[in-house]
Amino acid sequence: MVNPIEILLVEDSPTDAKLTIRSLEKSNIANRITHVIDGAIALDYLFCEGIYKDRDHATDPRVVLLDIKLPKVNGIEVLRRIRSDPRTESLLVVILTSSEEQSDIARGYKLHANSYIVKPVDFHQFAEAIKSLGLYWLILNTPPAGNKLVESTVNDPALVTA
Amino acid sequence: MTAQPGALPKTSRAHPRPALGSVDGIDYKAKYVELSKDLDELLYSIAHDLRAPLRALDGFTAALIEEYSDVLAEPGGEYIAEIQAASRHMRALLEGVLLLSRLGRQRMQLEVVDLSALMQSVASDASRVESKRDVAVSIASGCDGAG
Numbered sequence: 001m002v003n004p005i006e007i008l009l010v011e012d013s014p015t016d017a018k019l020t021i022r023s024l025e026k027s028n029i030a031n032r033i034t035h036v037i038d039g040a041i042a043l044d045y046l047f048c049e050g051i052y053k054d055r056d057h058a059t060d061p062r063v064v065l066l067d068i069k070l071p072k073v074n075g076i077e078v079l080r081r082i083r084s085d086p087r088t089e090s091l092l093v094v095i096l097t098s099s100e101e102q103s104d105i106a107r108g109y110k111l112h113a114n115s116y117i118v119k120p121v122d123f124h125q126f127a128e129a130i131k132s133l134g135l136y137w138l139i140l141n142t143p144p145a146g147n148k149l150v151e152s153t154v155n156d157p158a159l160v161t162a
Numbered sequence: 163m164t165a166q167p168g169a170l171p172k173t174s175r176a177h178p179r180p181a182l183g184s185v186d187g188i189d190y191k192a193k194y195v196e197l198s199k200d201l202d203e204l205l206y207s208i209a210h211d212l213r214a215p216l217r218a219l220d221g222f223t224a225a226l227i228e229e230y231s232d233v234l235a236e237p238g239g240e241y242i243a244e245i246q247a248a249s250r251h252m253r254a255l256l257e258g259v260l261l262l263s264r265l266g267r268q269r270m271q272l273e274v275v276d277l278s279a280l281m282q283s284v285a286s287d288a289s290r291v292e293s294k295r296d297v298a299v300s301i302a303s304g305c306d307g308a309g
Contacts, residue, residue: 015218022225098213121213121253123220 007138008061009035010042010078011096012070016119020065020096023130029138034061039073042066043081046088057087063137066113068097068104076104079111090144092137205263209256216256219249277305 007030011017017035024030036042044050046064048057064082068075075095082088094115095108108116117133120126184191223246231239281301289297 013214015221016214019217019221022221098210119213119217121217121220121257122250123217123224126217126221127224 006030006059006061007033008042008045008064009033010039010064010070010075011035011067012037013067016067019123019126020130023127024134026127027131027134029131029134030062037071039070039075039078041072042070042078043073046078046082046091047085060088060091062143063092063094065094065096065133068095068099068108076107076111079108079113083112092141092143094133094137096133202263205259209260209263212256213253216249216253220246220253223249272308274306275309277307278303281305 007024009017009020011020014037017037021033021035024033034045036045041050042064045052045055046060048055066075066078070078075097079093079095082091082093093113094117095113096117096119097104098119099105100118105116115133115137117129120129223242226234226242227239234242278301285299285301
């Protein structure tokens with residue numbers, strides 16, 4: 001029985017979301033990417049509420065890719081909520097944002113984001129960053145819940161969905 | 163050419179500097195500084211917002227090449243290469259604007275500059291370059307300023 005690798009992408013720009021999802025798919029690592037467009041829906045997803053009330057915590061994302069500038073609830077607030085609830089506090093959160101403001105970087109780390117990545121403007125660098133990110137957080141890094149799956153889900157075309 | 167220190171009065175101590183930038187009670191200097199800062203922030207905001215669409219230009223033209231180059235006859239490939247070159251050029255310009263605005267938004271770090279020593283060094287450089295000219299230079303000692 002193989003667990004699909006879940007990624008939650010919280011990104012309000014449809015173009016950036018398309019580019020990120022395409023890069024993730026090309027790197028053949030993540031196979032179930034959920035994309036939400038604002039912080040409120042992200043919280044509903046993470047806490048299994050609202051339209052996601054039937055989601056099970058067993059399908060919690062392996063990594064949350066979190067933009068900062070989001071409508072309704074901003075990324076920093078989403079992160080704060082993630083870290084202050086025992087159900088979600090250990091989730092791997094990678095801030096993926098255009099903001100390289102020192103204040104945002106500081107706050108992200110202060111709220112214990114696992115990583116802070118500034119989206120490069122150069123698309124080639126961006127694609128490489130997404131690929132490296134995927135390789136690191138989903139393959140190399142041991143997740144909080146331990147390694148239940150390793151090679152079995154990598155490069156398995158039957159599992160590719162998005 | 164020779165430099166003779168000590169010949170002129172010490173202006174920075176003998177005459178207090180008049181208040182700069184204020185005329186008829188309106189602090190133009192402060193207004194200028196504020197406007198300058200606003201301009202830098204505006205530049206930063208614009209340049210920052212343009213990054214995402216530029217990334218899209220760059221990214222989707224790369225995607226076109228990666229996925230459809232076999233069905234795209236020339237000069238289609240050249241057209242795409244032109245688009246990519248133009249968007250990269252635009253990005254380089256924007257990065258320049260961003261850098262400039264960042265410099266402008268930083269506080270100026272004022273420090274004491276030894277003007278006498280500065281003038282001595284200018285005078286000695288000039289005398290090396292124009293060694294045939296016979297010029298007398300007088301530099302007051304102990305002058306300094308903030309810069």
